[in-house]
Amino acid sequence: MDKELIIRGVRRASMGRFLLWLVPWAALLAFGVYAAGLCLYKGLGETNMDNRFAFGLWIFLDLSVIALGAGAFFTGFLFYILKKKELKAVINSAVVIGFVCYSGAVVVLAVDVGQPLRAWFTFWHPNVHSMLTEVTFCITCYLGVLAVEYVPILLKNRKLREVPRFLVFEWELHRLMYVLAAVGTFLSFFHQGSLGGLYGVLQGRPFAFREGFALWPSTFFLFILSAMAVGPSFMVLTTSLVQKITRKALVKPEVMQEMGRISGILLIVYVLAKTVDTLVWINSTSPSLGFPAHRFYASGPFGTWILFAEIVLFGLVPALILLSRDRRARMPWLISAASLACCGIVLNRFVMTIQTQAVPSLPFLPFVTYTPNWQEVGTFLAVVAYGVLVYSISFRYLPLFPQEKDLAR
Amino acid sequence: MIRGKLFFAAGLLASLSAGWLGFPSMLYERVPQPLDFNHVAHTEKASMSCQDCHSLKEDGTFSGIPKVESCAACHAEPMGTTKAEKLLVERYVKPQREIPWLVYSRQPQNVWFSHASHLKLAKFECTECHGGHGKTRHLRPFERNRISGYSRDIWGPSISRIGAGRRPGMKMDDCIDCHRANHREHSCIECHK
């Protein structure tokens, strides 16, 4: 049965080895489900979050994961809308990774809110002024889009292709793909942005607050830009990771380099925008709210080094590497630059979520610290495990990398 | 092909009937009232007025259903021959136990409803919300929602809340409709506590 499901022309590990690979991840998933269940059953008192640190590890990682998952929409956008045909090599993998990231994030959010059974109120009684409403609407819709985009990949399975009706359906879906990619791009654009807006609009938190353009604060645009910039980098990383683990060539190096180049161009734009934004914030926004910016870096572990790391080390440096044809042609350079870029976006999301809350607003409040406990870490690891499981199974039975067959030959 | 459509239609029909007919009757649990109170007997035979039992107090609170001591004022011993009255005297008046009435229109704990402002300021008649409850001879069973615990009167008799008939239900939406129409919709905390 297993053999019949595997795509013709590629080699996969034996069923036993595959199961051996799955077992630890399944165990991790079970552990995480237990941790999450504890939080759902007893309340969020099970976590280390508190009234001063109302958002913790989960929100930080949700933001990071969604930013990294942006590879899905951006690759789709490049492939379907901008007709960058060489990206066909990774588009399926991108969709699966996007689906895994988004569905995982939504599951964690359901544990993170205190009353998940009331979550639908946001759709029934929405507050249109809230960035979170925008996030909820867009993420839910986009998750739907991703699910639909996932279907044709599923239908490419060897066994399912035997059903003629599915073939027709897949073909119909393919024609629809351009529309879906456009819708997905639109939705992603907005929720990546509104995730940034989430913090940028917080007038009461001068550390996060940014002046706006039209409806949105500058973080709205910075988040979109950074997600687009890092999405391809993350694709490079995951693809090379899968190649390492499976010990197979899956994608032509040119494709990887091309993704690195796109990442590099966008990253340099982002770094410029971020620099301008930071300067405006330091010199105008923050002081005008009564908070000289240097105060945010005066106490606790978060010094100005964090700004340096965010903009130069994890921004400018990978951008320059990726923009250099010679450097990105060499795999170690490409991988390192992509990793740096990914670290940069994670650090940025960390600063926006965690540091924002750690710096006190009232003058007599101390700098607060927070460490996630095992329930929080466990719940998140469950999502990682879930992601690995879905991706592994998809990789085994679905043609995630169309070039694999050619490269195997 | 026809065969497929038939099966599809059968499924459709089954779920429609289950959802429209089976679900409502399963959702609500019918609980009998502890006593069968006769409003008509009290208003007509005993010529009592509504305010004799359900009155507004000076501090703005509403008395609701009277306590058993009010009943005891007349029913220290059975005055008539009904079974309900005998039960009242034996089970509640003599041992001075409060009658565990199941209030059809009881709002949940988180709602603040002021009878005072609706009666005195908005000049409501009792019947506008409570219908002809004061003209009944028997108490209908209390229908409790098995999931939420609410009385069925809150949602209203119609499961779809379309064409609800004379009694519109007492859900928040019903309150809001009227408040909105009268430009008295200010905030949630005006009615939530």
Place this chain on the structure above:
Amino acid sequence: MAAKTKARYGMSIDVDRCTGCGACMVACAVENNIPPAPEGATDRKGITWIRVYKIDNGLPFPQNRSAWVPVLCQQCGEHTPCVSVCPQNAVEVDKTTGVVGQIPERCLGCRYCMAACPYQARYFNWWDPVWPAGMEKTLNPTVSPRMRGVVEKCNFCHGRLHEARAKAAAAGRREIDPADYVPACVEACPAQAITFGDLDDRNSQVARESREGSAFHLLERLHTGPKITYRSGRPWVHDALEIKVANNKKEPVRG
């Protein structure tokens, strides 16, 4: 004259009078059915709609001096940070009272409003509330207890406003008697450091006190338009609360 049914309730807190006894916190907890913290809860997980903070002048002994600052929801009026962020309208400003209301039954517990509040005046129910056996008899029926997983905060003892309104309505009036509506912390304060009333009534004590020269708002420059005003005649208190930094373009405090 038309009945006066609109108000903008506010408070004025005299920092110099506050003895830091904590009566306001206890009165608030009793009035609003706030449970005691479970064993092992920290000062960051408990619920205290009004919390008294200790500040000092930063000088060494014996020049050191302390003061106490009760911080509750500041009932922001202009750019209310928490209202605009709530995804499902569980938070809103009541136009007839100016009170920022929080409806726990609507809240889904996303805690975005807590991240938005610069005053740390919002609290999350990390657990289901538990009272020692028998103590549920002492709960106040005009306020509903909150379940786990929702945010709550001060609403100027709105249950008392409900009661005052019902009392007025029973007498056929729309406007309440101001004496009938006093929040629990104001009533409880032994030092009478808190004044409460309608800020729109320029002759009310609270409006007069809010206009005093020594009056200020917390984090004035955030332009949140708080309806809680603090007063202190001690310059160091102003320094410790960074009133000067925050108000370097001192605008008149809206009273």
Place this chain on the structure above:
Amino acid sequence: MKLARRDLLKLAGGAALGTFFTPAPWKALDDVSIWTQNWSWMPVPPRGEATTRFTTCTLCPAGCPVRARCIGKQPVSLAGVGGGLCPAGLAGHHLPHYPGRVRGASHRGTRCTMDAAVAAVREVAKGGRVAILDQRPGRTASLVYRRWLAGQEGGLYLTPPAREDATLVALGGGLAFNLDEARTVVSFGAPLMEGWGSMARVLESRPKFHLVQIEARQSRTASMADTWLPAKPGTEAALALGLAHLLGSQDAGRFTPEYVERITGVPAAQVRQVARRMKDAGPAVVIGGGDPAGPFNREEEQAIAGLNLLAGAMGRTIVPRAEVPVPAGFDKLAAETALDDVPDGGIRLLIIDEAASGNPVPWSYLKRKLAPGAMVAAAACSLDGYASHADYVLPAPVYMETAQDVPAACDSPAATFSMAPGLLAPPEETIEPADFVLRVAGEGGTLAELLKARVEAIHKTRRGSVVTYADGTATPLAEMASADDLAKAFKAGARWTDAGTSSEAPGIAFAAVDAAAIERRAASAQFPLALVPFGWRGAAGPVSPIFSKLYQESRVRSSEGEARLNPATAREYGILDGGLMVVETSCGSQAMTACLDEGVMPGVIEAAIEPGTGVLEICDVEDWCGWRTAPARMRRA
């Protein structure tokens, strides 16, 4: 017809589609959300008729009038009448549900009947050397104790030493402070702004006087005082003598301001300034003690009280106060005995009335006064206090359940009388401590009857007036037709105030102050580290669970086992903020959590005597008389 898989799929598809066009999923979704709003395990507040009732708070000597909002009979919130209430008073209606409440009489941990307890105590009482420790002197219950003790051989009536009226006692008793007249108040550690006398009265007079607080620690009162003189702990009396010297006393010849500065650390100029203020900005009053944590010893208290004579307080800021009329049958009463005067091992039977919380005395100190094999019977609401050491524990009713009279606070210039009528029925197994003593005495009668007799006695005087709590109207007592009317008024919430305060200067011949003893003590108080316990009114008794707001959740009050120290001291001993440390005195050691505070004097460790801490026990250093300060050592744990 054979069912194919495809047919079933069609069927399911149709059903799934149909479901969305029925109310079921939507209604279920709605109901599930409503379910989360009304979880069955959420407590539901009582429903019922709202009423207002009045009582008088018995939790501390202030005796504040209280308005209780009730549902049915159950109070659901409390408020002051014409003023605020303290935190303890505001949550007083929680006490009947105190989780650690004593249920049923017990003998060394095993349940016994009340009759058995009465019989056992009566048997031991026959042997004489009986003592009662009355945590709240001045009540009708106190009269019961004193009458019984007067008839016992060697009967001792004991009161806690750290009393708010310690200064008045040192001046001979029968006196009261009159802060309303004072323009300068010199307080030796009296917690004037935190809980002393009647809070409402103190706050009302506060704008009129200049407050000089003499206290080693920056208490709330110190931080709110006009002048704060941080004298080293244990040297306060030397400062008193310094002031006496400047006010012209002969006894304090050696205590020049410079000498005082050397001992106490208070600059000479400041001492002079305070003395000048006492002379020029009078009338002045000097208040000592009253700190719930620890009393001054007799010499110290006398030196402080004596200042009042020099400052001309007598007859102006300290006035004579008549006693509340006593019914017939209370002619022979045992006098108050200071605990210090009881010889070690001098008590064979100790009965403790700790139902009314007072200022705690370390158990080790009480234990020294007990003869070997002595019996201890404690009437208590919880096992947190002395009851844990008692042979017999008698469950007492708590505030709200107890019907008690409330004596006047130490700052009430006129005699007053009011009652806590007992808004709730006490649990069946409880006994009023006075009723227990009455049963032991075999005299018959109950406290309730005696209270009635007392009201009659008051009514007989026809003096003064009665103010009702509900509307604040004052009725002259002479206009009250019968004693029953008066009793009814008290039950509904009222306070009788005796007519006119006396401005007659009481003729007091003050005993000479033992300056040498004070000097010796002050000189020996120059140790490197001092442990200073501090507390607040009501901290010794059970408190509402809601107090977690003050301890745990806001840290506005020091939580259990927390020690405050100056950052400089902490640095010297290598102790970090929030770190664990061990404080050691010659009678024990205690682990505490360090809390650094610039407001604490270097070299001083402040430790709260909140419920559940044994701080007081290690402060009771035997050769150091009193537990106000103790020489201590400290190390990092």
